Structures are given as C-alpha cells and as structure tokens.
Amino acid sequence: MIDFKMAYTYSKDLTVLYIEDNEAVRKSTAEMLSEYFSTIDLAINGLDGVEKYKEYYAENGSYYDLVISDIDMPCLNGIELCDKILETNHDQMIIIFSAHSEPMYLFELMSLGISSFLSKPIKIKQLNKVLYRVSKIISTRKVELERQK
Numbered sequence: 001m002i003d004f005k006m007a008y009t010y011s012k013d014l015t016v017l018y019i020e021d022n023e024a025v026r027k028s029t030a031e032m033l034s035e036y037f038s039t040i041d042l043a044i045n046g047l048d049g050v051e052k053y054k055e056y057y058a059e060n061g062s063y064y065d066l067v068i069s070d071i072d073m074p075c076l077n078g079i080e081l082c083d084k085i086l087e088t089n090h091d092q093m094i095i096i097f098s099a100h101s102e103p104m105y106l107f108e109l110m111s112l113g114i115s116s117f118l119s120k121p122i123k124i125k126q127l128n129k130v131l132y133r134v135s136k137i138i139s140t141r142k143v144e145l146e147r148q149k
C-alpha cells in the first residue's frame with residue numbers, strides 16, 4: 001500500500017500549479033497539497049491558469065513539474081486549459097480533480113493525454129497512489145535530463 005511517505009519521497013521537490021475556481025475548495029486542497037509539494041502556485045480559473053503557466057516559464061525558463069486542475073471553471077474549463085497547456089508543452093503532467101465523472105469528460109481528457117483523474121471528494125489513499133505514480137515519473141524524467149546534460 002502506498003502511503004504519504006512514499007509519495008512525499010518523489011513529490012517534495014516538485015513545483016505545482018493548482019487551478020480551482022471555488023475559493024473554499026482551492027484553499028483547503030492547496031493546504032493539503034502543501035504537505036506533498038515544495039512549491040504550489042494557485043490560479044482561480046482556466047484563463048488565470050494559462051497565464052500563470054506562461055509567466056512561470058518566462059520567469060524560470062522551465063515549466064511547472066505538475067499541473068492540477070478542476071474541470072468546471074469559468075473563462076476556460078479544465079479541458080480547454082489542458083488543451084492549451086499541452087499545446088505549449090506536450091510533456092506536461094496534468095492531474096484532474098473533479099466531481100464530474102461522466103464518460104464524455106473522461107474520454108476527452110484521456111484523448112488529450114492527461115496523467116491522471118481523481119474524483120472529488122478526494123480520498124487520501126487514492127491521492128497518495130496517484131501522487132506517488134505521477135511524481136515518480138516526473139522525478140525520473142528530471143534525473144534522466146540531468147544525466148543528458
């Protein structure tokens with residue numbers, strides 16, 4: 001069974017952009033995610049998320065390690081957000097947190113190439129499992145890139 005410590009081993013040094021339009025959910029989820037990640041930037045809707053994503057790259061010369069987003073948001077929904085981010089960086093790891101689990105959303109997100117999907121309310125066991133898997137992939141990629149330099 002994958003627990004917090006196992007997930008934290010890989011997640012602790014990663015940078016995250018978390019996009020959620022509901023202020024209460026954004027605040028509580030960001031607090032929970034701060035236990036796993038060193039850097040979490042917040043966006044209030046899809047358009048704000050795309051802007052922060054581009055700003056981060058302009059300032060740092062690299063993309064966020066992980067993007068986590070809701071689906072149902074104003075300005076740009078989560079699917080449109082994923083599409084725009086993956087147009088910019090096709091290797092971006094993205095996790096969707098959503099109360100929407102209808103097949104049409106899931107198929108569209110899968111066709112875009114998201115990394116994972118978690119239903120709200122978020123269950124800690126599932127979160128640990130997904131964060132472990134995704135963070136390990138990201139960390140392994142980073143090590144491989146460093147070796148190539």
